[in-house]
Amino acid sequence: MRSLSASHLNLLLVEPSQLQRKIITQQLNSAGVMAIDSVDSIAEAKASVQRIKPDLIVSALHFSDGTAQDLLDWMHNTPGYTELPFMLISSETRREQLESFRQSGVIAILPKPFTNANLKSAISATLDLLSADELTLECYDPDSLRVLVVDDSRMARKMIRRVLTNLGIQHFEEATDGSEAINILAEKPFDLVVTDYNMPEVNGLQLTEYIRSHETLSHLPVLMVTSESNQAYLSNVAQSGVNAMVDKPFEPQLVKRLLQRILE
Numbered sequence: 001m002r003s004l005s006a007s008h009l010n011l012l013l014v015e016p017s018q019l020q021r022k023i024i025t026q027q028l029n030s031a032g033v034m035a036i037d038s039v040d041s042i043a044e045a046k047a048s049v050q051r052i053k054p055d056l057i058v059s060a061l062h063f064s065d066g067t068a069q070d071l072l073d074w075m076h077n078t079p080g081y082t083e084l085p086f087m088l089i090s091s092e093t094r095r096e097q098l099e100s101f102r103q104s105g106v107i108a109i110l111p112k113p114f115t116n117a118n119l120k121s122a123i124s125a126t127l128d129l130l131s132a133d134e135l136t137l138e139c140y141d142p143d144s145l146r147v148l149v150v151d152d153s154r155m156a157r158k159m160i161r162r163v164l165t166n167l168g169i170q171h172f173e174e175a176t177d178g179s180e181a182i183n184i185l186a187e188k189p190f191d192l193v194v195t196d197y198n199m200p201e202v203n204g205l206q207l208t209e210y211i212r213s214h215e216t217l218s219h220l221p222v223l224m225v226t227s228e229s230n231q232a233y234l235s236n237v238a239q240s241g242v243n244a245m246v247d248k249p250f251e252p253q254l255v256k257r258l259l260q261r262i263l264e
Contacts, residue, residue, distance in 0.1 A: 004127045004131050005127070006031055006032030006033050007034060009035065009123070009126070009127070010037075010056075011028065011033050011036045011055065012038075012049065012054040012056070012057045012058070013025065013028070013036055013058050014038075014039055014040075014044075014045045014057060014059040014063075014068070015038065015040065015059070016040045016063050016064065017040075017060075024058070024089065025038065027114075027116065028119070030116065031116065031119050031120050031123050032123070033123065037052070037054065040063075041063050041064060042063050042070055042074075043065055045057070046071070049075075053080070053081070053084070054084070056084075056086075056087060056126050057071070057084060057086050057087065058089060059071060059086065059087070059089065060088075060090060061088065061089075061091075061092055072086055072101070076155055083158065083162060085126050085129055085130070086105075086106045086107060087106065087108045087109075087122055088106055088110070089111075089112060089114065090109070090110075090111070091111065091112040099227060102248040102249060103153040103248070104153070104156070105155040105158060105159030106249050107129060107249055108122035108249055110122060124251070125249075125251045125252055125253075128251070129163065129252055132166050133166060133167065133256065135167045135168055135260060137263055137264060138264060139264060140191065140263060142167060142168030142170075143168055143170050143171075145170075145192060146173075146188070146191050146192075147164060147169055147172050147192045147194060148172075148174075148181060148184060148192070148193045148194070149164075149172055149173070149174050149195075150175045150176075150177070150181040150194070150204070150207065151195070151199070152177050152196065153196070156196065156225075156248070160194055160225065161174075163252045163255055166252065167255075167259070177201045177202055177203075178195070178199055178201060178202025178204065179201040179202040181202075182210055185211070185214075185217060191220075191263070192220070192223065192262075193207075193211065193220055193222045193223070194222075194223045195222065195223075195224055196224075196225055197224055197226035197227075198227070207222075208222050208224070208242050209240050209241070211241070212240065221262045221263060222242045223242070223245075223255075223259065223262065224244070224245045225245075225246050225247075225248055225250060226245060226248060227248040243262040244258040244261065244262050246258060
């Protein structure tokens with residue numbers, strides 16, 4: 001069970017507007033987060049993180065010295081900060097502008113303005129990510145499950161593995177696309193496949209169709225993690241035989257509930 005609460009979190013707020021920092025701080029306080037450091041630039045954010053490593057970074061998108069993507073890229077390439085939970089708050093609505101964040105394993109993307117429910121859900125996802133909460137299954141021991149994680153984004157694979165590790169799963173293989181996954185499936189047995197939808201070579205839909213049509217793999221549960229919003233595509237995915245789908249970014253508790261359902 002989760003042992004942390006919002007009051008345990010040490011948070012870094014990165015926001016160029018003094019007014020917005022004040023408003024967001026008040027909303028975070030209302031959600032139970034009291035330990036908040038605030039900065040107004042990418043440079044100050046990097047310096048702050050190196051002084052005191054926070055449990056979560058909450059960041060706006062645009063700054064005078066760069067963007068949230070610059071900060072995220074720096075974290076992903078700096079030892080010690082690669083798995084630091086990151087939440088984006090932005091008024092940006094264009095999907096292509098937010099896609100890189102979805103693929104980078106951020107914990108949440110909140111709109112401006114966001115509701116208290118949006119914020120509490122994101123805080124809850126952060127706490128789940130930082131806490132171990134083992135799966136309870138009748139048919140499997142979580143630590144014996146063999147999982148194949150398929151995603152062309154290294155950070156997305158890392159995020160998925162982190163969530164599954166918190167659920168007690170220990171045995172993983174990784175593939176960068178469906179083609180590589182098919183080769184791995186030919187060599188080793190698995191109990192679960194967690195795959196992205198949008199990938200080069202062989203995408204998640206094609207991988208699922210291959211699994212369902214294969215004589216010895218057709219029973220294999222498939223959980224698809226996707227940032228796709230096109231309903232026609234999603235309808236095709238649902239008909240391909242996936243056991244469950246979850247959006248990027250996803251809530252760890254939702255993944256737990258889905259796994260409990262499809263593995264039983």
